[in-house]
Amino acid sequence: MTDTQPARTPRKPARAQKATGAWADGDRTPLNPNEVFKQADDGLNVRQRIEEVYAKDGFDSIPGDDLRGRMRWWGLYTQRKPGIDGGKTATLAPEELDDRYFMLRVRSDGGALSLEQLRAIASVSNDFARGTADISDRQNIQLHWVEVEAMPEIWRRLEAVGLSSTEACGDTPRVILGSPVAGIAADEVIDGTPAIEAILERYIGDPQFSNLPRKFKTAISGLPDIGHEINDVSFVGVVHPEHGPGFDLWVGGGLSTNPMLGQRLGAWVSLEDVPEVWAGVIGIFRDHGYRRLRNRARLKFLMADWGPEKFRQVLQDDYLGRALPDGPPVVLGGRRYDHVGIHRQKDGLSWIGTALVGGRVSGDILHAVADLAETHASGRVRLTPHQKLLVLDVPDEHVETVVAGLEALGLQPRPSEFRRGVMACTGLEYCKLAIVETKARAAQVVAELEERLPTFDAPLTMHVNGCPNSCARTQIADIGLKGMVVTNEAGESVEGFQVHLGGSLGAEAGLSRKTRGLKITADELTDYVERVATRYTEQRVATPAGSPESFASWARRVDEDELR
The missing domain is CATH 3.30.413.10 (Sulfite Reductase Hemoprotein, domain 1)
Structure with missing residues (x-):
């Protein structure tokens, strides 16, 4: 180096890229507890232990890695112990949140159910799940209060008609x-x-x-x-x-x-x-x-x-x-692709799509739907990704009979826009991750809005989620509600929601807008939705095609103050 050449600053050694855990990188060392238990034993293998050990020896015989890990590979989650409020969700250990009962998720790929499959689920619901049944936004049916001792018989009944819970979770x-x-x-x-x-x-x-x-x-x-x-x-x-x-x-x-x-x-x-x-x-x-x-x-x-x-x-x-x-x-x-209403099939028959709040049905309701479908149609039923239920293949002469029968069960083929557009996750009632109640809250708000705004005529989706994980698709709803603990005017910690607005899929696909500081208590929810829905109907404009502007389009363009 000559006297005129500047000394070079030593180059810092390249920073090693942190391992992602990808198998393609050549190192399969497990880098988190979930990867450890999965590498130790495939989740599919737990089925044998459930049938041969846990169903005989009971809940207390199940080790933690199977209980909160591998049993999900067969559609089983421990449900939330009753009486634990949402404020404790993130502070309690898993064993403190666990109840001795399970949610069981039954696969319904494509949402298609035959008459015998629908009746099998209804019977399992009534015999082993206290009559519970919820249609999820994944076209599954979820049962609650299931005991591990019942699982061999439940699987026997489901699999006899071509249903399963294989890899329904995990x-x-x-x-x-x-x-x-x-x-x-x-x-x-x-x-x-x-x-x-x-x-x-x-x-x-x-x-x-x-x-x-x-x-x-x-x-x-x-x-x-x-x-x-x-x-x-x-x-x-x-x-x-x-x-x-x-x-x-x-x-x-x-x-x-x-x-x-x-x-x-x-x-x-x-x-x-x-x-x-x-x-x-x-x-x-x-x-x-x-x-x-x-x-x-x-x-x-x-x-x-x-x-x-x-x-x-x-x-x-x-x-x-x-x-x-x-x-x-x-x-x-x-x-609209929610399939609600009476629609002509390409074979000349009709399908009848019904709205139910938050996907909640019951074993008795499913049995009654099966009776209607068997008596007045082909027996085929379908579930939708919007928590709706369809009866297929209805001849014209039976349409109104089926409609009346469904309405008597609380399943609405001609619902209000509020009932048609609502979705709700499992929520605090059963879910260990939830912070707020969802399904009962959604039902209450829908009933109140139907009374307050009986002539509201625009498509409006309202998705009620019990935590940040978006099982009810908060970010793609017109009004997305993410459960959280908030402070009310009295300074008390209560159930509430962060509000997301203007999300949608399809031709206007886009994630919702979060308005700064827009949080409401659960008790304020009906008032809030009434207020923002009324502003939308007053301020919406016509599109170039002449149709009314959608709620999502309106919510994306107006000032934040209009959304409060």
């Missing part, structure tokens, strides 16, 4: 969403049912996909009616100009505490290829997903880092061994 491929009107809708591009059935037969319960970084959610539909933007992988019906009807491929959607909408890969997939492509996408998640931190383990985080171009290239090169053809995007219209 870090697994969860229930597959499908159009509730698959095979009967006149405007359906393609019926995705064969693909759903093929994936169920080939892959559900297969150990190659039973240890994923987190849950994996799938949607397959010939219509854009299943929230394709918020699933880990979605196949949505499109017509290719050369290849004909098939599916547009979306990857990386998910909500919870860090919401992201899925992204198109720009690839067209034939009906026959859906199972193989599905296996490729979930294989990428298994191998490349981030296993170190649970709150960054969903597929959406990998997609956010890779982008759709890289994801498609890895899928084609490393998992399919061939290129997928480019394809057209999904055609999104302005129609």
Whole structure:
């Protein structure tokens, strides 16, 4: 070095990149407690212990890793012990929150139930679950108050009619969403049912996909009616100009505490290829997903880092061994896809879609629906991703009879907009993560709004969630309500909600808007919704097509003060 050359500052050593826990990096050392118990024993293996040990020796015989971990692989969660208020949710240990009873989630892939399946669920509900039954926004039915001693008989009854709870929970491929009107809708591009059935037969319960970084959610539909933007992988019906009807491929959607909408890969997939492509996408998640931190383990985080171009290239090169053809995007219209009401099927019969508050039904109601469907229709029933229930194949001469029968059960085919648009998660009643009550609160608010605003005529979705995890899809609702503890005017800590506004899917897809400091107590909820709904009807404008502006569009454009 000459005297005129400046001395070089020593370069700092490169900062080692923190391990993500991805198996593809070559190190399978488990980096969090969930990965430890999954590596120690596959969650699928707990079924044998439930049947041979725990069902005989009782609740106290179940070790913690099985009780709060592996039993989820068979649809079983311990439910919340009664009497524990929401303010204690984050402060108590799991064993203090656990009740000695379970929620059981029954898979209903595509939401399709035959008459015998509906009756089996109803009987299990009445015989083993104190008559409880809730339709979830994943087209499942959830039962409560289930004792471990009853599980062998429950499985025997469910599996005898082709139902299961296999991988209904856990870090697994969860229930597959499908159009509730698959095979009967006149405007359906393609019926995705064969693909759903093929994936169920080939892959559900297969150990190659039973240890994923987190849950994996799938949607397959010939219509854009299943929230394709918020699933880990979605196949949505499109017509290719050369290849004909098939599916547009979306990857990386998910909500919870860090919401992201899925992204198109720009690839067209034939009906026959859906199972193989599905296996490729979930294989990428298994191998490349981030296993170190649970709150960054969903597929959406990998997609956010890779982008759709890289994801498609890895899928084609490393998992399919061939290129997928480019394809057209999904055609999104302005129609509603909640399936409520009386609709003509392509075969000339009708389906009748009913609204029920928060998905809550019962064993007796399900038995009564089965009676109606058997007497006046084909017996087929479908569940929807909006917590609704449909009776299919109703002849014209029986439509009003079925409508009257459903209304007598509290299931409304001609509901108010408030009843039609409400969704609610499980909430404080049973969920160990919840902070506030949801289903009873939703029912109360809907009844009060129907009385106060009987002529309200615009679509309005109101999603009531008991905690930040967004099981009721807070961020894509017109009015999304995230449960929390708030302080009332008297300075007391009470149940309340953070308000999200203007979320939607479809043609106006976008996440909701959080207005600064907008939190309300649970007791103020009806007054608040009445106020904001009234302002919307007063201020909405006509769209270029002449239809009224949607609530989401209005909520996104007005000043914050109008939303308070």
